[in-house]
Amino acid sequence: MKIAVVGTGYVGLVTGTCLSEIGHTVMCIDIDQNKVNKMREGISPIYEPGLDELMIKNIEEKRLFFTTNHSEGFENVDVIYIAVGTPEREDGSANLSFVEQVAKDIASHIEKDVIVVTKSTVPVGTNDWIKSVIQNNLVNNVKVDIVSNPEFLREGAAIYDSFNGDRIVVGAENVTAANTIGELNKPFGIPVFKTDIRSAEMIKYAANAFLATKISFINEISNICEKVGANVEDVANGMGQDNRIGSQFLNAGIGYGGSCFPKDTKALVQIAGNVDYEFELLKGVIHVNQKQQEILLNKLDDRFDSLEGKKIAVLGLAFKPNTDDMREAASIVITKYLIEKGANVVAYDPVAMENAKKILDLNVNYASNTIEALKDADVALILTEWNEFKDLEIGSFEKNMKLPVIFDGRNCYDPKIVENFHVEYHSMGRPSIKNIHLL
Numbered sequence: 001m002k003i004a005v006v007g008t009g010y011v012g013l014v015t016g017t018c019l020s021e022i023g024h025t026v027m028c029i030d031i032d033q034n035k036v037n038k039m040r041e042g043i044s045p046i047y048e049p050g051l052d053e054l055m056i057k058n059i060e061e062k063r064l065f066f067t068t069n070h071s072e073g074f075e076n077v078d079v080i081y082i083a084v085g086t087p088e089r090e091d092g093s094a095n096l097s098f099v100e101q102v103a104k105d106i107a108s109h110i111e112k113d114v115i116v117v118t119k120s121t122v123p124v125g126t127n128d129w130i131k132s133v134i135q136n137n138l139v140n141n142v143k144v145d146i147v148s149n150p151e152f153l154r155e156g157a158a159i160y161d162s163f164n165g166d167r168i169v170v171g172a173e174n175v176t177a178a179n180t181i182g183e184l185n186k187p188f189g190i191p192v193f194k195t196d197i198r199s200a201e202m203i204k205y206a207a208n209a210f211l212a213t214k215i216s217f218i219n220e221i222s223n224i225c226e227k228v229g230a231n232v233e234d235v236a237n238g239m240g241q242d243n244r245i246g247s248q249f250l251n252a253g254i255g256y257g258g259s260c261f262p263k264d265t266k267a268l269v270q271i272a273g274n275v276d277y278e279f280e281l282l283k284g285v286i287h288v289n290q291k292q293q294e295i296l297l298n299k300l301d302d303r304f305d306s307l308e309g310k311k312i313a314v315l316g317l318a319f320k321p322n323t324d325d326m327r328e329a330a331s332i333v334i335t336k337y338l339i340e341k342g343a344n345v346v347a348y349d350p351v352a353m354e355n356a357k358k359i360l361d362l363n364v365n366y367a368s369n370t371i372e373a374l375k376d377a378d379v380a381l382i383l384t385e386w387n388e389f390k391d392l393e394i395g396s397f398e399k400n401m402k403l404p405v406i407f408d409g410r411n412c413y414d415p416k417i418v419e420n421f422h423v424e425y426h427s428m429g430r431p432s433i434k435n436i437h438l439l
């Protein structure tokens with residue numbers, strides 16, 4: 001099939017590349033000429049393991065193309081994917097101006113019947129609105145079917161997820177259109193769940209909100225564990241073995257970040273509010289998440305009389321491992337606080353430092369590797385659980401730091417191993433270890 005994908009952000013580029021990999025001819029459209037030039041050479045604008053290789057392969061095999069030109073991009077296509085951003089407005093609602101522009105572009109360019117598939121996360125009812133925008137602006141006498149096809153990819157694992165997802169959700173009012181999109185996705189070998197458009201739109205928000213709820217839930221359990229002397233990891237493990245609960249997304253830490261959970265949870269509260277429903281539980285989830293970063297900082301404040309002049313090594317800046325994405329990363333709030341308290345912050349992240357430099361406080365210093373960050377530090381804060389940090393010998397903290405006090409916001413180390421070293425180790429929801437006095 002001939003497919004156009006509008007928007008080459010994380011969702012659009014991964015979708016377009018993976019659709020070309022399963023044999024379709026894909027034209028990716030973006031307004032940014034520089035970006036398009038780079039992508040034509042197989043250079044991805046985002047860090048996503050395996051993406052560049054897959055782009056290069058499909059560009060060479062002449063299935064994957066990039067353009068800024070809508071006439072060229074929409075020529076003869078059977079299916080158009082909308083994958084532009086829906087950023088958060090100040091009130092938490094989704095800004096649909098990019099989606100509206102794409103709908104108008106589609107209406108003015110298409111010359112044959114098409115199926116328009118919405119990948120972008122959009123509030124319930126948006127696909128009906130997209131259809132009306134297209135219908136009202138159509139230049140040619142063609143038929144347009146709309147399909148809602150939300151994506152469930154995780155950043156950093158997007159290529160893997162594309163080929164190993166749990167389900168593909170297809171929401172449509174026209175059965176033939178739903179079947180066509182089901183067939184188009186068949187080579188992925190992932191079960192297709194067909195439903196109506198509004199339910200498909202809701203599935204996306206409900207899924208992300210539920211995962212965020214799991215995280216905030218385990219984070220509150222973790223906070224209680226600290227006070228009652230229990231170990232949250234064992235608690236999560238024991239809970240997760242119940243199939244009705246499931247073991248995933250029960251890692252306690254400093255809360256969820258990224259471009260999706262914070263935005264989508266707020267948008268769902270807004271969607272509910274628009275129909276006079278107060279989503280109390282989800283409001284609580286959002287509040288708990290915001291508080292979770294403070295909990296780590298409170299522990300730090302309790303431990304030291306003052307942070308003034310202290311060298312603090314911050315390990316990990318990205319909102320999670322395997323991405324250079326800094327959106328809503330805990331490191332933003334945490335480094336800001338440390339700088340305000342007069343600390344000398346030396347940060348290191350394996351891939352997110354270039355992006356971090358654009359948004360973190362100018363007083364944050366950057367090290368070129370973990371050991372350099374730890375050198376002579378008074379405290380180490382672990383904010384992202386990169387394997388590079390998890391694989392670190394605990395002895396490296398002891399050997400390089402002035403005072404080996406570790407605050408691990410992501411529970412990277414097994415306390416039983418840490419116990420064998422001369423360090424002070426505070427993690428989330430687990431008893432602290434204080435072996436520093438043995439020095």
Ligand code: UGA
Nearest residue numbers: 151152153154155249250251253255256257258260319320
């Ligand atoms: C999330 C969903 O997992 C995807 O299914 C969805 O497609 C995507 O949002 C989206 O809407 O586009 P993503 O934001 O890439 O994916 O990252 P996750 O792996 O879900 O992690 C989100 C945040 O939750 C991270 O900050 C992570 O550190 C945190 N987290 C995750 C926890 O604190 N504990 C956990 O147990 C799991």
